[in-house]
Amino acid sequence: MDIASLAQDAIKQAQRKGADAAEIFIKASKKLTVEAKEGKVDALEAANDWGIAIRVIKKQRLGFSFSTRPEELKQSVEKAVEGTTWTEADQYNDIPAYCLPESVSVLDRDIRNISEENDIKNALMLEQGAITFDNRIKKIRKAAAIFTASDTAIYNSKGVNISYASSLVTAYTTAFASDGQDSQTGWDFAISRKLNDIDFALIGANASKMAIELLGAKKISSVKTPIILDSSTACNFLGILSASLSAEAVQKKKSFLAGKVGKAIISPLINVIDDGLMPWGTGTKPVDDEGTPGSKKTLISEGRLTGFIHNTYTASKDNVKSTGNAVRGNFKSLPGVDVTNLYIEPPPTSLVIARDEVPKQSHSFGAVPEDEIASPEPALSDKTRFFANAQNDTSEGARNDRLVKSVSKGILILDAMGVHTANPISGDFSIGISGLWIENGEPVYPIKEAIISGNILDLFKKVEGVGSDLRFYGNIGSPSLLIGEMDISA
Secondary structure (H helix, E strand, O other): HHHHHHHHHHHHHHHHOOOOOOEEEEEEEEEEEEEEOEEEEEEEEEEEEEEEEEEHHHHEEEEEEEEEHHHHHHHHHHHHHHHHHOOOOOOOOOOOOOOOOOOOOOOOHHHHHOOOOHHHHHHHHHHHHHOOOOOOOEEEHHHHHEEEEEEEEEEEEOOOOOEEEEEEEEEEEEEEEOOOOEEEEEEEEEEEEEEEHHHHHHHHHHHHHHHOOOOOOOOOOEEEEEEEOHHHHHHHHHHHHHHOHHHHHHHOOOOOOOOOOEEEEEOOOOEEEOOOOOOOOOOOOOOOOOOOOOOOOEEOOOOOOOOOOOHHHHHHHHHHOOOOEOOOOOOOOOEEEEOOOOEEOOOOOOOEEOOOOOOOOOOOOOOHHHEEEEOOOOOOOOEEEEEEEOOOOHHHOOOHHHHHOOEEEEEEEEEEEEEHHHHOOOOOEEEEEEEEEOOOOEEEEEEEEEEEEHHHHHHOOOOEEEEEOEEOOOEEEEEOOOEEEEEEEE
């Protein structure tokens, strides 16, 4: 089957039926999922998916249809054109013109060509890494490895004609620990386009490490205290913020960042970047799901909002250029707006902490030697920035040690429950947390069943320290973050 000829014929058919613009989006994927249990394969599932979507614009009206059968493409085009009679005219409906995309790394042939035998081996390694971590690990649930290879093609009547292959590997597991008096769970997962980026045994060990750390967890009284978000929890909170960085959310009045471009909205220690060109990033593509080339953009610079992400429609409505952030949930949906690879930028070589003044020994965050104090940068003229001689060590053991050592009393949050319940329009949240209570720069005991409440912007305004342990969970990444005093309820 010649996909390019098929698509071009469909575009011509749409134009003959009066369409002013037409677009064909094709997605094919092969996925193998392996689940391990007690050293054996518990489930093995292979799936092939193929679909084609047709979007047309006729007299500023939008029509859309899709099919899973190539032989039904002609009827799907007719349905899409017919659909324009049922939609309202919108002057901003449009499709992008062709622009030369940059070359990006998104295909690992080791994933595309991986054997079923090696798929199984990796899943078993995931479970083994968890169960052998500690004899208090009693059970492993859902030790799963998923390998996906995809082909995407986009054609339109304005000259877009691009196809590319990509790969993805996902690994996740949950471990259960028990010491006879208490039971706890821990989890970890990783996603990458590159097989060698995934250490299956380490993911299993990380899940077990969390479960062991939380054994013997205590309830605490309500308190107002500094907190440290480990990288996974920080990613959860960044995910809440990301929804409001969409121009689509702004235009639909569903963003708490509307009207704030150019204003300081969070701590000046925070830079938020969306990079659609990041090598091997899970959100990286040569073009977005409309055919606009990907790009790297700083959305928040030293705490100041610089702009929003766009697809073709939202860009047309705001009279700006698309940022290459058109994203489809699958071929059955129209392109919306979403991030590509969104992350909080870690300091180049150091953990950075900002204070209104250099803390004294009695300060909640400990003392800092004078020779570690750097001159303030212009953007932090009202703060003192100092460095804790940190290295770019992203190992699990050093994930946030330097932040922890800077706190005399506080909480290191390892898990947050119910983040999805946060209000994406107001930014308000109230979620359950578990983690480790810190005293004198050292974790002393685990805590459980605590609740943290607040507003996402207020939380990020209180960022006083940024770790160097940047880690991505899917297409959102963050280092650990030190937050000033927050209200914690029991």
